[in-house]
Amino acid sequence: MAKKVEGELYESITGQLFEIGRQLRQKGGYPFNPEELKIYIFRMRLKEGLIKPQLLIISPSGKPSNSVSTSRPMNTARLSRQTD
Numbered sequence: 001m002a003k004k005v006e007g008e009l010y011e012s013i014t015g016q017l018f019e020i021g022r023q024l025r026q027k028g029g030y031p032f033n034p035e036e037l038k039i040y041i042f043r044m045r046l047k048e049g050l051i052k053p054q055l056l057i058i059s060p061s062g063k064p065s066n067s068v069s070t071s072r073p074m075n076t077a078r079l080s081r082q083t084d
Contacts (some may be wrong), residue, residue: 020037
């Protein structure tokens, strides 16, 4: 069921989305791992029902994989900074 988003909640959500967009366009580059951001957005859309579930296995490195490793769960708490 769709919910109307307005007021302070609307401002907060759009502000966060605009901030992500601003960081992606920085001259110096995005300060976090953009591949992780892509995965987090995918997971959010999947959780919210915006896309249909598919079999997608993500390795601890955050890349799609054909095998499952349970030795180390993927950290979903925050994005990691790039170390180039």
